[in-house]
Amino acid sequence: MTSSDLRHHGDVDAAPGLADFAVNVRVPHPPDWLRERLAAALDGLGRYPSKPAEERAREAVARRHGRSPDEVLLLNGAAEGFALLPKLAPRRAAIVHPGFTEPEVAFRDAGIPVEHVLLDGDFQLRDVRSDADLTVIGNPTNPTSVLHEAARLKALPGRLVVDEAFMDAVPGEPESLAHDPDVLVLRSLTKTWGLAGLRAGYFLGDPETLARLAHGRPHWPVGSLTLEAITACCEPEALEQSSGFAKEAERHAAYALEQLQDLVVVAPKGPFLLIRAPRGTRQALRDKGIAVRRCDTFPGLDDTYLRVAIRPPEEFAVFVDALRVVMEEQA
Structure with missing residues (x-):
């Protein structure tokens, strides 16, 4: 794997105009x-x-x-x-x-x-x-x-x-x-x-x-x-506010796991999760306006793995709906 591959990060996947599930930043701007x-x-x-x-x-x-x-x-x-x-x-x-x-x-x-x-x-x-x-x-x-x-x-x-x-x-x-x-x-x-x-x-x-x-x-x-x-x-x-954010993130992670249980590789402990889906899923999601992080630039993973940033349920539902459509189209 080249240094160029290793230096690929989620911000590259999150192009303007796409719903961003590629970057692991909790909010778009500071409180x-x-x-x-x-x-x-x-x-x-x-x-x-x-x-x-x-x-x-x-x-x-x-x-x-x-x-x-x-x-x-x-x-x-x-x-x-x-x-x-x-x-x-x-x-x-x-x-x-x-x-x-x-x-x-x-x-x-x-x-x-x-x-x-x-x-x-x-x-x-x-x-x-x-x-x-x-x-x-x-x-x-x-x-x-x-x-x-x-x-x-x-x-x-x-x-x-x-x-x-x-x-x-x-x-x-x-x-x-x-x-x-x-x-x-x-x-x-x-x-x-x-x-x-x-x-x-x-x-x-x-x-x-x-x-x-x-x-x-x-x-x-x-x-x-x-x-x-x-x-x-x-x-x-x-620190008190951050502690509240962490508890909120834990609830959001539980919701995400429930929605994607069959695809999630490991129950998430961080504000993102790793899923496994058919090849071509990332590009199909992108065509529908959804950005996720490619994972074939991580040693040990291939292009069937995707990293998805966990968002509040009302936002995460957008990703879930798009993924379901893609999976149905690929079936």
Whole structure:
């Protein structure tokens, strides 16, 4: 699989004019209170991002996860975090697949050997054998929507990097390792808060590892609006709202599973689900104005798999109706 294939993401599938079930962003724009916070910060764009603003953001993240500020590295979205991983210079990196492909691209581009740990069937972790000295896995995993047990993650070989970009969509975050000082955890704020265009995320890890990752970044690596967004989204009121969103997402996932039970590969734990349908289904849905994420760009999957973003029932019904028509036409 080429780097071009691995760099295919849902935003490419979600062309203008299509009903978007391809991109895993909860809402099309930030909530009003967050938009107001960002708008208020616009007057400061004539100044460079300040050290106090960066410290406030790091402190907010640290409080949110029970860590110290020196265990937080602020990022321009989780994608930047993946791009920094080669600085850890592993001898060999293992990527658990099917999974998000950006870390593999980053290691390949840096000339670091990459090993696929391919999960099949129900995509659960069992006896993973590898001689890699660094392992990357998503939890919940994109695109399978599997939530792995923290104890099984800790048994993976080498230094562990866990992509928890969708963990805040899981009520109570039961399998999160964000509190664990021995694990490098990557978080994103863009999915829950409708900030995909702004880019906002962070690493949690030990200070020495974070210093290695940060070495060589340009001055002012994170912009003022991103600092404001990180601070705002980690405050108690935002966390309470996020918790409500997660419970709502769980109800929506149950509805989606009920509607598509025969096609769903694994019961979803994230805000998206993996289905299996006849070849040609994605294009047939597209012809009817529906965008879903192709999955043959994920190692271990082929073009019979599709990832579908879970939406509120009234929106998801549009997808279900279109899929039923397509399936009838293909029968």
